[in-house]
Amino acid sequence: MIDNHRTGPDPGLIEAARAGDGPALDELVSRCLPLVYNIVGRALNGHADVDDVVQETLLRMVRGLPKLRNPSAFRSWLVAITVRQVRTREQSRAADRGRSTHLEDAETITDPALDFAGLTILRLGLTEQRREVAEATRWLDPDDQELLSLWWLEETGELERAELAGALGLSDRHAAVRVQRMKKQMEISRGVVRALGADGPRCAELGQIAAPWDGTPSPLWRKRFARHLRGCGVCERRERGLLPMERLLSGLPLVAVPASLHPERVLARVHLATTPSASGTSGAEYSSEGARSGNGGSRAARRGHRRRPRTGRQVPARRAVIGGSAVVAVVAVAALVAARLTAGPSAPAAATAPPPTPVAVTSASAPPPPAPSPRPSASPSPSVRTSAKPSPTKHSSAPVRIASGAKKGVGVWTFNGVSQALAASGASWYYTWNTQHQGVTTPRAASFVPMIWGAASVTDEALAQARAAGPYLLAFNEPDFAQQSNMSVDQALRLWPKLMAAGKVLGSPAVATGAATPGGWLDRFMAGASAKGYRVDFITLHWYGGDFRTPQAVEQLRSYLTQVYARYHKPIWLTEYALIDFSQGTRFPSAAQQAAFLTASTNMLDSLSYVHRYAWFGLGADPSKPSSGLFTDGTAATAAGRAFQAAR
Structure with a gap:
């Protein structure tokens, strides 16, 4: 147990709130909110009901204040209320589960990129081993999540052991036994996280075991991977040098309230x-x-x-x-x-930035050509992103929650049947290279992510649209290419504070190539952002492969992602990718090759815990010519489209 315990609210503040002092009550609620949010968020692992449980806990705290006899016991009392509310919610959810439709269940499950482990990593900017501890929490049994929420706060100095035991209704001795058992599962999970995310070639046997895994951490798969780790010399060596979790967590701040x-x-x-x-x-x-x-x-x-x-x-x-x-x-x-x-959101204004031209990049794993390769035509067609003026935005009628395990998304431009095709694709999220939907209707099971495309897009109007469009913000499309947003590193850094001020989980500029190259565009941007204290929450990448053999293409993409993660140690969003060779004009693989790569690559991407989302390029396809698109109209899927629909 560490010795940096943080004190709770002052007894005088509690007494004033009990006596009916309105400002004191408001101050007390505000002071308690971060602690309650961190307990509930970690216990429920960022589930959709976190907000409700937090607010209900604070309501019960307010109503129960008159019955609190000893203000010095306030925090223990509050933690006990919080745990009871978590348990009440779990019991209610268990009772409802048999009566709920599959669609309703899907809507109430959090986006995996927004689970509490992911939020901890993003908001606290954890270093390597601390990040592994946060990721390991995803692998725990449900019964251990509640205990973890309290133990984490004990180790970070927010709670004492007596408060932990009291909240669980256990003796100190029994609580110690449960904590030790949970910590053992955490250590096993850390080993699994390290083995699966290791730099360099993965253990061949581990790769075979992981082949049918859907990429979602679970106690069952933890046990399967752990059995392999215990007998594998290669994987066991990766666990060397792990520091004690208590040392890693000591002094960490609370995760900021959203x-x-x-x-x-x-x-x-x-x-x-x-x-x-x-x-x-x-x-x-x-x-x-x-x-x-x-x-x-x-x-x-x-x-x-x-x-x-x-x-x-x-x-x-x-x-x-x-x-x-x-x-x-x-x-x-x-x-x-x-x-x-x-108040409801204001009506969306017209788009303020010009839509992007089509993208062309070389394989990130192959040497770039001597000069930029030719771009596809910028004329509007189903197979390229249109350069026409965007249609008025059509917003979804309600916020949407993304089903567990779904990372897959798609880049979308306007074509006949685009909204129907997007719904049929099964994509969990999409973007339009704009802060608006560009006339696309958001399906019930998907979410829209806005983008500030380039320097001209950094306006008050566009930033207001981005703030109204959900928790994430993408930034600056291929600034390293003259045909795209064409920005210098200095220009991007000058504009970055305005993007940070939007208050979103903010992705890096999406470079076309060379993200892992020392001294490259992204490397210089990240160094400049670090020097200025600027926030970059995740890395955004594009990748196009010119090798159409499925195993080689998948390995080239995986290698690129591994190199980028090793350089920046931040979550990755792969927002454009497909097989297209731009080294000599524009060459596409056969439909069967594109579909095979899509299936294999999505399996690989789902297995990488640091890849939080990926988006295929793109939704639309011209039936008269080769492309990487998924749908030629609202109902006709290409071979790649059928593979995308089948991807989990």
Whole structure:
């Protein structure tokens, strides 16, 4: 146990909140939010219900304050409430599982790139062995996730062992036994993470074992890989030099609370939930009713509550009942907060940046040609990205959650039946090289990711559109190519603070080639960003292969990704890739070769834990000529399209 324990809220603040001091109560909720979020987020591994459970926990904390006899025990009491809410949610979910449709289940599972291990890595910028510890948490048994959420905070100095044991309802001795058992599983998982993500050629036997694996960490696959590791000299050697987890976690900060749980949002819900309604139903009665059907009501009701824009709503004066006294907040302040949180998004403006021209790059694993190879025609056609003025954006009607295990995405441009083709493809996400959908309707099971294409796209209007389009932001399309965004490293660095200010999980500029080359465009950009203290959350890459033999092409792509990861140690998004040879004009493989590569490459990409997403180039295909596209219209899939549909 480390000795850097961080103190909880001051007893004076707790007493003031209990006595009915409104500002003190608001301050207490804000102070408790990061701790509660980190416990719930790690226990549920970033599941879609995290926000609901966090808010319900804080509501119960507010209502229970009058019964708290000893303010010095506040934090232990709060942690115990949090664990109870996690368990209540798990019990409710287990009861609902048999009654839920497959579609509803898919909507409530978090995007794997947004699970709590991934958020920890992205937001804390963990170094190599700390990153491996975070990734190892994905492999734990469900029963150990709850314990992990508390033990992690114990080792980072947020909790004491007595608080951990008390929250679980265990004696110190029993808690110690459970912690040791969980830590053993974590050490095994660290070995698995290191073996699967090792630089250089992977152990051949391990590769055979991993061949049928879908890339999703699970206790079953942990046991299978661990059996191999115990008897393999090659894999065992990779585990040498692992530092104790306690040493690696010591002093780490909490993972930052996301925008969806901004203190103002949580406080607004606390205020509204504790305000008597016009019908005389108290906030406490409302909450209890919701608790009877799970945390805050049924999943469908909660999703509808979050999705429906509420405009023009009159907010009554807040009346929080605490310790028998009423605290009346200023009506104007409550109305201002509620209006800020409930107003729907403004109508999207027209695109502010010119759409990109088609991409052509050489294989990242082969030497580049002496001069840039010719580009495909920029005239609009189904097989290339159109240069026509984009159509007005058509937004999806509701936020979407991506099914577990799905990394696959696709680049999309407009053609006849594009929305129907996108839905049929099974892609979990897509982008249009723009901050808007470009007339594409987002399928229910997919999400849209915006891009700031080049220097001309860095406008207040485009950044506002990006902020409204989800948690991620892609940046600067092939700045190292004159035919694309054509930016110098210095120009990109000058504009980067504006992209950071959007508050999104931000990807690096997507270079066309040479991402792992020392002194290359991306290398100089990353060095400059580091020197200036700029944030880059993940690396964005493009890759096109000119070797049409499937095993060789897959290995060349894997080698390139490995080199890039070894250089920057950040998650990778592969946002354009296919088999196209640009070394002498533009040459495509046969339809069968393209499909075979797509199947093999997606299996490989799903096995790399540091590859968080990939996008095939692209959705549209011209039926009259060779291409790498997936659909010639809304229903007709190419051979590659059928392979893409089958990819998990």
